[in-house]
Amino acid sequence: MRMAAGVKAQNQKRTKVELALMVLVAISIVRQFFLGNYHNMFLGILTLLLFMVPKLIEKKLRVEIPIGLETVILVFIFCAEILGEINAFYVRIPIWDTILHTTNGFLMAAIGFALIDIFNRSERFSIKMSPFFVAFVAFCFSMTVGVLWEFFEFGMDWFFQTDMQKDWILPAISSVKLNPDGANVPVKVAIESVMINGEEWNLGGYLDVGIVDTMKDLMVNFVGAIVFSIVGVIYLRRRGEGKLAASLIPQVKGQEEEGCEEASEKKEAVE
Template sequence: MAKKKDDAFDQAYSRGAKVKRFFTIIVFILTVITCIQLFFIHDSKQFNRQVFSLIQYIAFFLILNSPKLLKKYHLEVPVEVYIVVTIFAFLGLVLGDGLNFYGRIHWWDSLLHFASGVILSFVAMWMIQMLIGRHERHQLLDTVLIYIFVASFSLAAGAFWELCEYTTDDIFMTNNQQYMASTRGTIITKNDVPLVGHAALTDTMKDLALDLAGALVVIAYECSKKGIQKKIKKKKSGETSKMSE
């Protein structure tokens, strides 16, 4: 019975299944390579780095299989949301943390925070459509409130993520909030030097600003899309009235 449900999921979400298969192969290969390397590493710093990468790969596998888990609680994840979240998790967990893109590429963290603002805003729009209906008509005030909710949702999720980063850094002595002056990577050592004063707050404030910027891009996109739809509707109604005359 469980296998039939899994097959039905793969058929209904064929695109999601292809994405899942593609990333599963890549991350499985990385996981195997990392496990093999653990047996040949004698340096404690490198060993900790590889263990940390392994944890990120496991976390990514959990995200890959999250729709099936949510389905048990009667929650359906749209295939578009699943694909976008999976790609984002791959960029953050696998490339960012696992392969240390955060340390190697200085703008990688900023790119992902901007992208998260965009993704979270589309998720917020999806939530609104589920609550009030896709074809519901709204007044101008309702539209403004929707956009305020979208921006607030993106900022709130970004702030919650910063709290998670702070907690993780405090417990595991990592550098998720990039408060170190000597490295931008997630793993730190006793020799790394922290930022002092106002400079230590820069990364958090920049991340929240990028979350908001991503939300504003989505809001601008939705506004322009509605404007185009109104023009098309107005043009069609004009053509219809001419034909009736």
């Protein structure tokens, strides 16, 4: 009875968070319609569809996404689409993209971890992996998704002339090509202005068109993946214990009760 009450309370919290975000998205859609920004209105509708993904995953894969992880996913989608794209937080707040890529690394590691852990606990597989190996595979999964996303950004910029890989202003560069002696020794060159279409622009540096943004995104993705991998190792080594890790790890339906029973048995054995 106590467990059922706890699950019911979690579902109520989940519904409130989801409902609040959906109301904010609906307001944004209506606002964009009256402003005549139909592209942004489409992004709002897409956001509502993305909000349904966690429920779809739960139904199709028969897994239970904890309230902590689902809240992070929903807030991530809202921050990326509504705040980032429609309200231009990517431009207004320089670290916004960095925050989201860090969160993306965390989320992708959670998904990779859940997939491997589900297989690892299945009776159909005879190979059982250690907690550190499961965390390592989750980390690799997250980094692979991060790299594929950067491929996508580059492809969009290259073929459709978008600017998903944001420009950076670099005040100086180091180049072997500019060494007057022809030696394989880099020469540091300070740059104050550049020529664009025959016109001089005082940008205070060199206009980088993607490499810095790409490497920065991959590095913060790395940080997010590492953080979740550590959480995952702690969860596997103390399965059934620890509310933080349990609130972030998807489980096959029925395993949550099993984990609670294991934790109770351990507690009784100690007593």
